[in-house]
Amino acid sequence: MKTLTVKLSVLFACAFTLTSSAHAQSTTDWPSFRGPRARGVSEGGSIPTTWNADTENGPTQGMLWDTEVPGLGHSSPIIQGDRIFLLTAVADKGDLELNIAAGGNIDAAEDDGSQSWIVLCYDKTTGKEIWRQTAHQGMPRATRHSKATHANTSVAVSGNRLVACFGSEGVYCYDLDGNLIWKRDLGVIDVSKYGIGWGYASSPVIHGDRVALICDDPDHPFVTVLRLADGEEVWKVDRADECERSWGTPLVYESDGVTQMIVNGWPWIVSYHFETGEEIWRLEGGGDNPIPTPFVANGWIYITNAHGGKAPIYVVRPDARGTLSLDEEEPSEAIVWNTERGGSYMSTPVVSGDYLYLGNSNGVVRCFHAKTGEKMFEKRLGKDAGIIASLVAVDGNVLCASENATVYVLATGPEYELVAENPVGEPCFATPAISDGVLYLRTTKRLIAIGNSEPTN
Structure with a gap:
C-alpha cells in the first residue's frame, strides 16, 4: 500500500498572485517544457521552413x-514576454564534453568534478544575456549519462515566478529579475539503471498556485506537489510499488472539474488527483525506460514509452478510473486505441492536424x-540522425531536431514529405521553442533565433 502524505490547510486558498501587469503571460509565450498546455504546438503565426544556422559553413x-x-545543458528555451530562460551546469575546472554518438553506450560520465x-x-530580441544566477555549487550528488548533462530539465514560468529543478541539487524559485524567492532540497534523486545514475530529467510543471514534480529514484521514488508561493509541501506520494524509474515530465490536465x-x-503509468494525491487510474506500461511526457x-x-523490447502507444480518455485493461477481448472503454509497437524512446511525440508523429x-x-491509430508511414531521416529532442509543430509542419546538427521539417499529412533539412552547426538535444514567428533552438553550444532575414556572410 503506497504511503500518502497530505498537508491540507486554509493556505490552499492563499492570496499569492500568479500574474502581474509587468509579466502577464501572453499567447506567444512558451512557458514550460513543450510550450502552451505542454502540447508542443505553436498556436499562431509561422516560421521559415528553410534556414542555415551553421556559422562554419x-x-x-x-x-x-x-x-x-x-557549460552543458539540454534544458529547452522557455519564453515569457521579452525574456528567454535556460539552465546549464558549468564545471569549475575545464570544459566537459558529451558523448555524441549513436549506439548503446550505457556508461556514466567520468568527469563529474565540482x-x-x-x-540564465x-x-x-537580441540574444543578449540579461542575468544569471548560480542556484547551487559543489560536487554532483548523482552521476550523469555520458550523453546527458546535469541540467537536462527546463524551467517553468507563471506570472512573475520561475521554477527550476535540478533534481538532487534542489528546486529553486525566482522572480523574473533573478531574485531568489525560495529553495527546497529534495534529497538525492539518483535515477538509475544497471547501477549507473543516468541523470535527472523531469521538468517542473506549474498549475495554478502549485508546482508538480516527479522524483523517481529507483530506491525511493515519489511524486510531490509544492506551493508556488513558498515551496511548502502540499502532498507527497511514495511510488515504491508503482515505478522503478522515470525521466518524464508530469502532465497536469483539468477535465470535467477534475485535475489530474x-x-x-x-511498470505502472498512474494518474493522481492534483489536489490530494489520491490515485485516479493506472495502466500497466510497456517500455521499461519511461521518458516521453504524456500530453493531450x-x-x-x-x-508512449519504449525499451526492453516494447514500444507501446496508449490513448486514454480523461474520464478513466481504476486499473485499465488492455485485454483484447475485454479492453477498458477508457482506452481509445493502443498499439504494442511504434512508440518513441526519448522524444515526446506531437499531434499535428489529424496525425501523430514520433521521432526516435x-x-x-x-x-x-491520431484518432484511429492506423499507421501511416515509417521512414528513416538522414545519415546519423538521432531524435532525442521532443517534436514540435507549427503552421502545418513538424520539426525534428537531431543530434546530427540538423533540424528536419516534415509536412503534416498521411504521407512522408520532407520539406527541408536545416543545418544548425552543433547537435541539438533540447526541444525547440516558438514565439512571435521566431524559432529558438538550443544546441550543445549556442542559443539561436531563426526568423525571416536575408542571408549574411
Whole structure:
C-alpha cells in the first residue's frame, strides 16, 4: 500500500498572485517544457521552413542572432514576454564534453568534478544575456549519462515566478529579475539503471498556485506537489510499488472539474488527483525506460514509452478510473486505441492536424492517424540522425531536431514529405521553442533565433 502524505490547510486558498501587469503571460509565450498546455504546438503565426544556422559553413540564412551558452545543458528555451530562460551546469575546472554518438553506450560520465548549476536569462530580441544566477555549487550528488548533462530539465514560468529543478541539487524559485524567492532540497534523486545514475530529467510543471514534480529514484521514488508561493509541501506520494524509474515530465490536465497529474512510469503509468494525491487510474506500461511526457490532443491523453523490447502507444480518455485493461477481448472503454509497437524512446511525440508523429533516437520517424491509430508511414531521416529532442509543430509542419546538427521539417499529412533539412552547426538535444514567428533552438553550444532575414556572410 503506497504511503500518502497530505498537508491540507486554509493556505490552499492563499492570496499569492500568479500574474502581474509587468509579466502577464501572453499567447506567444512558451512557458514550460513543450510550450502552451505542454502540447508542443505553436498556436499562431509561422516560421521559415528553410534556414542555415551553421556559422562554419555559410552564408547563414534565416538566423536573426546567436549567442554562446556556457557549460552543458539540454534544458529547452522557455519564453515569457521579452525574456528567454535556460539552465546549464558549468564545471569549475575545464570544459566537459558529451558523448555524441549513436549506439548503446550505457556508461556514466567520468568527469563529474565540482559544478555550478546556473539559471540564465536572455533578451528574446537580441540574444543578449540579461542575468544569471548560480542556484547551487559543489560536487554532483548523482552521476550523469555520458550523453546527458546535469541540467537536462527546463524551467517553468507563471506570472512573475520561475521554477527550476535540478533534481538532487534542489528546486529553486525566482522572480523574473533573478531574485531568489525560495529553495527546497529534495534529497538525492539518483535515477538509475544497471547501477549507473543516468541523470535527472523531469521538468517542473506549474498549475495554478502549485508546482508538480516527479522524483523517481529507483530506491525511493515519489511524486510531490509544492506551493508556488513558498515551496511548502502540499502532498507527497511514495511510488515504491508503482515505478522503478522515470525521466518524464508530469502532465497536469483539468477535465470535467477534475485535475489530474499523469505520470509516465514503469511498470505502472498512474494518474493522481492534483489536489490530494489520491490515485485516479493506472495502466500497466510497456517500455521499461519511461521518458516521453504524456500530453493531450483531441481531448484524449497520449502516452508512449519504449525499451526492453516494447514500444507501446496508449490513448486514454480523461474520464478513466481504476486499473485499465488492455485485454483484447475485454479492453477498458477508457482506452481509445493502443498499439504494442511504434512508440518513441526519448522524444515526446506531437499531434499535428489529424496525425501523430514520433521521432526516435535511431533517426526513424513514424506517423499514425491520431484518432484511429492506423499507421501511416515509417521512414528513416538522414545519415546519423538521432531524435532525442521532443517534436514540435507549427503552421502545418513538424520539426525534428537531431543530434546530427540538423533540424528536419516534415509536412503534416498521411504521407512522408520532407520539406527541408536545416543545418544548425552543433547537435541539438533540447526541444525547440516558438514565439512571435521566431524559432529558438538550443544546441550543445549556442542559443539561436531563426526568423525571416536575408542571408549574411
